[in-house]
Amino acid sequence: MSYQTLLYIILAGIAALLLALFQYKYKTKSASNKTALFVILRTITLFSVFLLLINPEFEQLTITTEKPTLVVAVDNSSSIKHLNQDDKVNQFLIALKENTAINDRFTVDLYSFGSLLQSLDTLGFSENQTNISSAFSSLHQIYKNTVSPTLLITDGNQTFGNDYEFSAKKYNQKIYPIILGDTTLYVDIKLQQLNVNKYVFLKNKFPVEAIAVYSGNSNFSTTFQVTQGNAVVFSKIVSFSKTKTSEVISFNLPANKVGVHAYKATLVPINTEKNKVNNVRDFAVEVIDQKTNVALVSALLHPDLGALKKSIETNEQRSVTLFKPNELLGKLDDFQLVIVYQPDNSFSQLFAEMKDVNKNKFVITGTKTDWTFLNAQSENYRQDITSQTEDYQAHLNTSYSAFIVEDLNFVSLPPLVSSFGAPEFSVPLETLLYKTVGNFKTDEPLLATFEVGSKRESILFGENIWRWRAQNYRNTESFNEFDNFFGKIIQYLSSNKRKNRLELDYDSFYQGATNVVIKAHYFNKNYEFDKTETLSLSIENKDNTLVKAVPFLLNNNVYEADLNDLPAGEYSFTVRTKSENISKEGQFKILEYSVEQQFYNANASKLEYIAKNSNGQSYYIDNYSEMFNNLSENEAFKPLQKSNKSTVPLIDWKYLLALITLSLSIEWFLRKYKGLI
Template structure:
């Protein structure tokens, strides 16, 4: 309490006392004890009222006990059951739940993880992937500001995501790994890694790299074979020993027919091998008969050029070259699509050549664009000339009907910089992204497409696309989403197919552990996105002739169906729309591969290193009796008494109001009783 407030209280007490004495000791006819009693009651009333006017504040301190958290993260992947540890894991979870001492001293939270992390203790051990790095990312978001020792029940074998050995440094908690498995070493030979391009070109040869490894002490001879159907297309003997534990085999295979071709790479098993599943890897290559060549033409240097080239070439079916106008004119016949980046005075001849060859193009306009010239070189749109620049953020047009555009959270992307003013189109066009200024969307396109005279064109009204690619990586730790966006734009401009009301997006083949997801968009007759349509996919297995149907689910601006539970094999499908005579058909292949079955042992070394680096302790699943006692006796995880201080103003103290009312009532009763009223 401040000195000034104390002074006011003392003065208030003196004034209240003087007023009470003046009324009942100096002026009153009542003498004796009744006078002093009335004086005291009047003093209490006046002093209490003065206190309310001053309204001093008091500190109110309360104490409470805070228990530490005990985070239990359980590996729910198939490798746990494959290592025959699912029963032991379930028993350990039940013992933790039943331990009264642990529940009394900790707030126990259970999580299961595979490719994703879920807050649950329900275990099925059927996850196809193990992403241990994501476990520590998610837990760090929740528990880094509290005391939360963590039990990691896992075999330590990671099949997806970043290496968790590095991400654990962000997680500021002691980690206690429960190791599912043993340290027994088995003789084993396996295909550690197989590298091959997803696409190849007709009548070319495509490279394949096979990395085979060996775990054992004796010298062994085996054979690497690659087959396609019943035909062996490659064979080579390989030898391993105690010192030669790996072999890298590089080879090329011919691409003789268009379509998806499946292959099977196998290292012939040894006589005493325990795990022969990891001796085999299936892979597939899609053979195409043409490659899209894209010219990126610019006379200015800008990071957008490199970002566009990287995005386009992320698909191996496409090649991009950054050229000057002169270089393009010398080899214009080599390209199917031209990206005209910020045209200047040197672009007159380029536009004439593009028109002569009837090439599709993307025009990217920015702060260095000569709009006076560009307005003259084409008649499809005109830009208002203001000689001023503006920054525009993107907003997705959810009714864009030409091809499927995924929402990449465009609203969080950095703005593009361009000429200020309206762009007026003289032909019909469709907007992919609208301009947004200071959070307000305006009905002007930032990125648009149109078709005229059997040619397709896109207009991007802004520079700074490289920032979008960087932002996509920050959002998802991957460039894939942005590269796919640019890839779809390039694909649309590189083909001559007419737009349809039903668009289906899928891959020709999927690896066994991939998420098999098919997306679709459906539009009404005005090519506006229809968000209440009913889409179904009918899937037929070519191997068994069985047929199944699945409904699509609306997600944002797409319909999506998840087929990740399908068995490996060849499938044909038909996507249809209920009450509409519209459908799309296709084929896909799912390769037989289960990454969770590739392991013989737990990754003991890595889990023990994790325990040491986080000041925790590792345990084997067969020796977990001491875990509870170790946690309870660790002084770092003791219950902490904490206090909270709350500043309470006197006016909130209801008892003071009751005291004022009581003293006034008592004073009135005494005066009334003595005939003073």
């Protein structure tokens, strides 16, 4: 409070007193000694009103005590139950909640994790995957500006994701692993890895590579064999010793029949082995009789070319060959699709030949595109010719009906560069992606497809799609989403099959009951996506005739049926619509495999390393009482006392208004009582 404000308050007090004396002493002739009470009450009222007019400000100091947060992240994967540690984890959590010293010292936040981190509700130890790295990344976002020691209750065995050793370094909190499981090393052989292509071609031999690993000190030999049904299709004797702890087994198998073929690779177990589950690995291949050949034609060098080739060839069913415009002449019959990248006059002969053979094509334009040439060549679209360029971002058309497409979070992807102006189409088209300029969403197509007779064509108005693929990897730590999106465009353009009102998206086989999802797209008679339809799926197991009905749930612009609870086996299914009774059938196979059962020991060495590297300490689950004592006595985790100084104006003080009301009320009642009113 300033000296000037203090002076005003003093003057206000004097003025209030003088006014009260004037009213009750000078103006009132019959004043008595009892009028002193009225003077006091009137002085209080006037002084309070003057204070409100002056409205002085006061500094208010608020002191709070903030306890550090103890983060508890519990591994909820099925490996915990496989190692018989589930009861110990539940006992630990009960002891943690009942420990007075810990709860007085910390605010305890409980989480569970499998493939993703989530708040702890109940533990079922049923997650099929463990991603400790993802758990650390999520916790880092939540607690990056706090002091939050972290208890990591796990066996340390991660089944997918980045190495959590590096994620733990970025976490920047003290980590206290609670190690679950036996650390005793037993004699064990296992199939560490099995590499095989998902697709193979008819009448070819496909390579298989198996990596067998041994832990133990004795010398011994065993048999590695691959069976298909009851027939042994490959067998080999493998030997191990204390110095030879692994062997890579490479061989080829024939592909004689089209379809999905399942195999079982087995390392004959040792009698003393405790974990025999990891000796067996099921795998499958799909034999196809045709490969989709794509020609990628460009007269210039650009990073987009490499990104397109990589993305398309992620699917082993497709092959991409790069050509200059004149190199492809006379070879079009060898390809199902031609991708034309930024065409100019050098493409004139190629365009003429593609028109003669009615070849499907995908045109990608950009800043080097010769629109004078392209406008003359195309009968289906044209664009005004300008020297200006524009950056266009994308937003998804959720009503696109040619095939099932999912949002890649296009708003987060970098803009593509293209010539300025809106294209004009002379044929009906389906826009897959619209242009976004700044924050303004337009109805101009950025990526569109159309059909003219039996020919399919697509056009993308923008270069630098390689940045989309790179950004998608940054967003998801994987190229899969972008590659799947682009693969569906290639699949649509390389086929001339008639479009169906009910489209399905699923795999022929799944490696274990993880991410078994069937997706569907349903369109009305005008081929507009219909969000109001009810879709159902009936599924039958070919081995035990299990019949099950599963409803589809609408997820954005895709119907999805989650089948992750199905056991391994062969299944046939039917998807049916309710209103028009349109149906479509399919079949798939789930292979017997549980990655969580491949471990019999805790990965204690890595957990101890991340504890040491973060200045924490590792404990075994049986020694949690010691951990509780050490944490509650650790001087690094003292409660913090925080002070908050704020400036509060007097007009916000409600008690002053109450004082004015009270003094006026008392004065009025006293005057009424004495007959002065």
